[in-house]
Amino acid sequence: MSHGKGKRVYPLLPPVQHQGSYRQQTSIDQATEALNGIHLHNVPVLNPDESTPQQLESNLPMSPSRVKAMSFQQQTYQPINNEQSVRVFNELYTVDLMEEEKQPSIGDLKLPPPPVIVPPEKMVVASESANASSDYIRSTLNAIPKTKALYEKLKIPFALVIRPYQFLHDNNNPPPLSDDGIIVRCRRCRAYINPFITLIPNSRRWRCNFCKLANDLPSVFYLDPFDQPEQPNNLYNRKEIKHAVVEFLAPSEYSSRPPPPAIYSFIIDVSYDSIKNGTFTATVNTLLQSIDMIPNHDNKTLVSITCVNHILHYFKIPLDTDLKTLPTLFEIADLEEPFLPTTTNELLFPLALCKWKLKMFLQELPDIFRTPQSNHFALEASLRTTYEMLSRRGGKIVVISSSLPDCGPTSLAQHVEKVGLTDTAKEYNELLRCSDAFYKQFAIECNKSQISVDLFLTGSKYLNIATVSNLPRYTGGQTYYYPDFSDKIMVRSALKRFETEFNKYLSMDFSMEAVMRARVSRGVKTESFYGHFFNRSSDLCAFSSFPRDQSYVFQLTLEDNIMSECIYVQIALLLSLNRSERRIRLITLAIPTTSILSEVYASVDQLALFTYYTRMITSNVLGSSLTIPQARDLVVFKLIEILTIFQKNVITRNEGGRIMLKCPSTMKMLPLLMHCLSKSIALQPGARISIDLRAEALNQFQSIPIKYLIRSIYPTVYSLHEMITVNECVTVNASLPRLENYGLYLIDNGYNLYLWVGGMAVPKLLEDVFNVSTLPEVPIGEVELPFIEGSEFNKNVRDIIQEIRNEVNADSITYQPLYIVIGPSPNEQTTFSTEQLGMLANLRVHALNNFIEDSIFHMESYREFLQNLKSKIK
Template identity: 40%
Template structure:
């Protein structure tokens, strides 16, 4: 059969879409795509007999140790960008995994050159996102055909198609984690609007299933957890539109279930009433709903933002306020003990606050600030309005904390600006000779609370030592003998009840706490992180901080500065509503559950994530269901608002559709939260077992219901194509510092990792669990240059050391740390171009800043590092470490631990993990008599 490309008119090309098993027709000069062939050409309806383009397999090139090659100069064209390869001078094509096993049991590899990759996100952008390139997807295997025959009988009308893949022959492909979640196919006429934004973008709210089972038994049959992953207050990047704001204070809500009007309600009775999409109650349309108050004339109902957008914000009328909107209030508790001064933390912190005073949200001039220093005493500073000098008041009685002065301690930022600038400029010098060792953190927190309680706001704690005196004093409970044993989970629980009790008091008074921890030794992060956990704050950890290292100072100053400049939601409460017979059953994240389903969040930072498990209580009869998250809050600019996030999902009674709609990124995010909670309430071992068993349950359920192999042993391990990366994400969780089986992980590092696992949004969490791995020495020539959508990133590689070549340069990054790995046989010119050093031997490993050099390759590498630090949301600024192949063992092992597909210590490789899953699934699928015979064979 002739190729479609040969039958098309000029200006058109055809590409095989392996996912949909059909050709995609592309108009070359406009980029327009369509499924049907162009009218000018002959009819080319896709037929089953049309074969996709053949795959050409090639063996991976092997390089001998010590083999080097002459450096190729840079010409004027982009194609002449150097390749630092030890083989032929031609650019090396990127090697991607392709299905199939070689004779020796190793994965075959296919050499392909993918299109430019712009460093896409693990979740789709809200709007105006750059279109991600389409990468080849494995055609469905024979097993997939069987699954189609088994479970696709009733799926055509909704558009969901189930493709089965064999995990034994389909290794992980990192690019699949950048794909959007499965498409949502709502029934016809379920939405009032044709707007593409009628459903909330997944970066705000996503569900583990994009087709909701109609019964709990059907959900249990799939073994997939049902839950929501929320980031209701996510940051916006350049080019993204703001969340639309309804300013007329006309808010239509259901009288019975209190749902906010949204694109999925129905207007009845000539448009005078609307029927709730959750409880079906008929409600009156507010009188001013169709009135344009700005122009003072009739308005267009269908243009209202709440009927066209899944994410919208209402300006709240007075009935939504129990008091006038509070101002933004910041109290800085700064540790000035000997270790804090000597590390340079105090000097760096005060300088950062001083440099960011203009960035602190204060558009309405109401923001208040205060500074309290502490060691074994408390130091208050009066900041008189209009004056340039401050005075210090010392309180040494920490057993009965009191405020030494009723005024001038918590002051207006603008009015006290001169005195505040003077104090910040000399605070570090005031305590430079302080030799006091000890920390009265608990009393300092009580003082800050007394000052802030009548108003509410944010306490920012910067401390470099373990609290040792007064209420909340802690002891060093780090015991190497406990690590790796069942008792280790005790180190992840709070050591003192004071911090949880105090946090709950703070939550009631609308006070949030952020912790910045710098101790060179044990600091009990697990206990101190209770404060941010229950007050909707954040924890930041800088182990062994030393400001004399430029990299340490820059990282802290960058992150602290972004936290200071970040707009925040104040005195917020959040509630999630759902359609009839759906109930929110448990909550994960940084907040305090005030009542059954009301989450109290005194101050909501941007880009904090929450996970909520959902339970199906009874049979769902509606064709679709709606989840709606409402966050009532005060902006840091003094306006009371309600942010409403609405997601509508179809229902299904077909198990195939349940599997086809599963969102592996949302599932992994929910599992991370559940795993951390289980490790604290039970044991770390129980947490790991629960993760592994959940993966086994899902695979067993899929095998039993979706494959012809049903019960008994099978040579394959089947899963739906959209869940193909879930096993490697679970493996990444099992190998993450927060969960990993090891007797070498300090409890502070493990506790901080768990704080990240339960607070990071999916876009940042996924690389933290499944890092990115790039090859730089032979990357395509356009990588590191500016493309249509910014810096073009190299294509990510699978996380295995098999891809490391001894002459190569690689980036491994997880969003918190960037490793620049260099092989021992790197050519001298590469070392000179990147590090400005004559050879590999004189290069030193460790924390570093790359030099700014005047050569194209250095500029490309620098651009990629910079893009890595900027492409995700959040305030994190990863350290950069140079890792030499034969360098310091601890640093090498740290970097290699990110390559989670390799075996490490007692932890299995990906292939071993898949084999373990297969064995367990095979046993679970056997009839009971077969299991009996198998056990005694």
């Protein structure tokens, strides 16, 4: 969808007395700024002093999709020499955050990052795929300072945001696979051969681009590009030389044992709360519907089911061929020293051989627990026995619960609301701290045994997510939280969201026994790691299972001056697939270096930088280094630090001595995003915030991919009544005063979709979208748009909603329900029923929280935030 502005084609004329309120020029200005941003941020500029006339002539503005491939003509087959390359960098432009007429230019949030401009001659085979795409890896700096002193002076961290997998299913656009077993690595630093090595002339040797060591090439490689050029053993045709993102089929020496089968061990809460609110029934129904979708590519996937309240209920499912034997139930009441009632092989049943019997069992399971036996949940005991079941093989533990783990040796206490404690210095020690060391220690033991834990938690009661979320955090898993099961307005969508997301989770591919390591050039070192894994050593991240919907942040630093024109980063991921295969996935990135301050500023990727700050700050909150108020102060401090240094070292004195709030155009959205971060549930002030919601938000921010992080921090607002086509839908600022009271808007915050109908909407709009003529007839709440035959506008709105959902479906398990909300109108007290007004009041609270630029949560607006920020810049 485009974010530029076109003429309004939908004939929505407000009542005469309101016609003058439509600010058409506003959207035109926003579109102009967005187009200017594309030009300024994404067209590399050659240095005239170092360029030939022919090079300057060829450096005309290109589309963003072509920028990365600038100057590529035909694939070049020649040894690389060490001659100085033509220096090409992004050009720096500055903006005054206070003087721009309409702030901020939200179109910048959709722009690609500043291009990583690496000369083609640095590659063995010049191509667009020779350097890693920003889909896989993004650097906060796309031009690295050559000196340590310059890097430290900038105060802009050097970090990588990594998303090794782009889709939930591995057959969706996979990278090239090298399956011949030939893996070439440097003898000293162990880096893998890649598109940026140097071929040593007149020899069969290559020089490592990481440590500069000369290595031998395998004798089977052809080194003449014209000698059998299509043969896989021709060096110039090999996938690892042509592509920065590539996979290898790992030989046996990369495995300590044969790849294990995928194992799903379900721990299902059957306490009173879980049965009453529908979680238990929804879990069983979803499992029944999803059996055929569970990854079983090698037909070796195993499953176990344990139901838990104050007793552990185990089930043995016979093979489909065993027609006479029925499923067997075992019950263990000893929670102090729980044990498995039978052998592991009887409790772990092969999915391919028990599918029919399993379906029959799941159909009957709700009847077994139709009458709740207790309102307790023995999570610890069930985890210990499941660990015993999986410890020799590894696998997934999937917990579905609506109850606090309140029985057994490490039972957790019910939270007693302490007025005034939230958002104070004591909040961490009393509320966000892990309440029992078992949950961290057990997670680490699981990681060592290749066992991961995923949590699906439902209900509005206190569940101590701050404690139990440690289980997924250190094993590569995730915590999914559904708090609206008791909300009369949201309960239906909460149930549907749970069922849909659990279904997508079950179908998602994942890998086992995974480790990830970053190798970097001389002068650079890895410093910190953020994400859901266990940091097994100084540079090795261990994952019991590797999901497809998470991202990771590695912080780097300069420990010495850089002498070369580029630095290199290689992310190596070793894992086992559900195909009885061990694979290596490589992601290689080359980044140019510079000694010019302005070139560094012009290369900043503000979305990657914001992601780093989000991970760093929320990680420190979870790790007890920061209180929530200190975290908000750190948000402001980091902005002040960066902007002060920029204005001191780059900006000349302003006319009249007036101090302006200037920043690089590549960072103009950073203040907005940081301000919105301080308003997020993770950091916002307010004594009424649920501590479970706070803990869940902090947890999510540790793993959420960039595009969904940005969308959750700053919702996208589409102005539908100005829409020309589905692909040309205007976006507007997330600020209520920017909305026309006769308009139609779609709000997307990554979790929910809100269709906001202006309180002065004209009958023609209502007829075309909802097939009604008055506002009280518009369906409100969680409801899908009706199909209206002959209405192109209705079709376009439905298409936009579906396009958003399709994008999310490909790479996230998130399901986005649609809520229809009507904005305030002058006569609503007399035209709407009491029930409608009650629903609208509830829905508006949820929807209005998305207008993040405004003064909400008792916090300043974005304009006020800039004013205060400006006063602190020295």
